Amino acid sequence: MFSPNLVLQVLISGTEESMPNKKAVALMWYCRTPKGWRRFPVVLGGNNRIKHGWVKDAGVLTHFPDGRYEIRTYKDRKKVYKRAGDNAADAMAARDREEHLEDAKVSAEAAGVKIAEEPGRLHLRKAALKFEQDAKERGAMEAAEVNRNVTAEFLAVSGLTYADEVTRDHVFKFHRALRARGLGDRTVSNKHKRLGSFFTYCKIDKTTMPPAPKYDAKMPDTYSKDENGKILAAADGYMRLAIEIGLKCGLRDREMHHLEWKDIHWEDSILRVTSKPHWGFRIKNSEERDIPIPADLLKHLRARRKTHPDDRLVLPTRNGTPNTKLLRTLKRLAKRAGLNCGVCAGCKGALGECRSWGLHKLRRSYGTTLLRSGLDLRTVQAYMGHANMASTMRYLQPATARESQRAINAIKWAS
Numbered sequence: 277m278f279s280p281n282l283v284l285q286v287l288i289s290g291t292e293e294s295m296p297n298k299k300a301v302a303l304m305w306y307c308r309t310p311k312g313w314r315r316f317p318v319v320l321g322g323n324n325r326i327k328h329g330w331v332k333d334a335g336v337l338t339h340f341p342d343g344r345y346e347i348r349t350y351k352d353r354k355k356v357y358k359r360a361g362d363n364a365a366d367a368m369a370a371r372d373r374e375e376h377l378e379d380a381k382v383s384a385e386a387a388g389v390k391i392a393e394e395p396g397r398l399h400l401r402k403a404a405l406k407f408e409q410d411a412k413e414r415g416a417m418e419a420a421e422v423n424r425n426v427t428a429e430f431l432a433v434s435g436l437t438y439a440d441e442v443t444r445d446h447v448f449k450f451h452r453a454l455r456a457r458g459l460g461d462r463t464v465s466n467k468h469k470r471l472g473s474f475f476t477y478c479k480i481d482k483t484t485m486p487p488a489p490k491y492d493a494k495m496p497d498t499y500s501k502d503e504n505g506k507i508l509a510a511a512d513g514y515m516r517l518a519i520e521i522g523l524k525c526g527l528r529d530r531e532m533h534h535l536e537w538k539d540i541h542w543e544d545s546i547l548r549v550t551s552k553p554h555w556g557f558r559i560k561n562s563e564e565r566d567i568p569i570p571a572d573l574l575k576h577l578r579a580r581r582k583t584h585p586d587d588r589l590v591l592p593t594r595n596g597t598p599n600t601k602l603l604r605t606l607k608r609l610a611k612r613a614g615l616n617c618g619v620c621a622g623c624k625g626a627l628g629e630c631r632s633w634g635l636h637k638l639r640r641s642y643g644t645t646l647l648r649s650g651l652d653l654r655t656v657q658a659y660m661g662h663a664n665m666a667s668t669m670r671y672l673q674p675a676t677a678r679e680s681q682r683a684i685n686a687i688k689w690a691s
């Protein structure tokens with residue numbers, strides 16, 4: 277049997293192929309396959325509906341569920357792909373719109389009229405600037421800085437101009453570039469998440485973003501009593517005070533830079549962490565907190581105050597501005613005191629600044645020590661200024677075998 281309908285269909289498609297002016301609009305499924313990300317024409321079922329997630333791979337109907345729709349058109353004889361989301365009905369509608377637009381263009385061309393297309397393309401560099409500005413407007417200065425760094429690095433690595441050009445491969449390339457810089461898995465993962473926020477800000481399709489790279493959730497590393505003793509012994513009065521404030525009050529880096537004498541409440545032995553609009557510093561989670569100052573640190577603070585009665589900041593630079601070089605000074609101090617680990621990328625780098633020395637590790641030591649000393653989670657959460665308990669719970673690492681020896685011996689295993 278020969279169906280006349282079939283003949284007609286062949287004729288029509290043959291006619292279309294031979295029309296040079298007609299641009300073929302095709303709906304594609306861009307998906308993850310064992311061989312990487314590939315594009316296939318969508319497969320239609322008997323009801324003329326898209327078989328979602330199914331493609332013909334070398335003629336064989338195959339299921340690649342992880343993907344998104346794209347509309348393929350031609351521009352100057354080059355294939356151009358436009359995102360069409362991950363919903364089959366929406367993608368069909370978008371394809372229809374595109375076909376009508378192409379038809380209109382062909383008709384307009386025939387009539388000697390040109391249809392001006394709405395540019396509507398989002399410029400990544402401009403978007404990155406706005407993204408940074410957005411964080412600044414919210415008073416999130418640290419976030420603004422991170423936003424600037426992450427977007428700048430992504431743009432440099434990908435070499436892209438427009439948001440609609442971003443693909444998963446660009447994100448993977450970004451990961452590789454970060455790793456090549458020697459960054460750890462946790463940092464790569466954090467930068468990835470920040471890039472994801474930028475994509476969301478640019479309204480880039482969610483399926484473009486691969487999941488964040490996994491990393492082992494490491495227990496917060498802390499300094500031993502021995503290390504604390506050695507670094508304090510090597511420090512001058514100024515750095516000793518900085519280290520003690522980190523270790524015994526657990527301040528974040530920027531909280532330490534912006535600590536002022538008026539934040540020290542002598543009569544209550546309290547340190548109050550507050551925003552400093554005049555320095556452009558806002559506290560995280562917008563929540564002020566009071567931290568008890570241990571008696572020995574209070575004594576050292578008093579001594580410092582006596583010799584520096586006119587300072588506004590507790591740890592100022594020579595010019596009386598916030599000292600943002602504290603971290604660097606600490607690393608140099610560790611190096612001079614022979615406390616570098618000797619094996620990390622930092623130690624092996626040109627500057628010989630060890631990765632295992634940092635203000636933030638003083639803060640981690642603080643959190644761990646408070647919990648080990650029997651303070652309850654909620655109190656430690658308040659002192660650390662954690663927005664949620666989960667952050668504080670990370671500090672509940674098991675004590676080392678030696679530290680637990682006495683408690684283990686005290687257990688009555690049998691009666």
Ligand SMILES: [Zn+2]
Pocket residue numbers: 616617618619620621622623629630631632
């Ligand atoms: Zn090191």
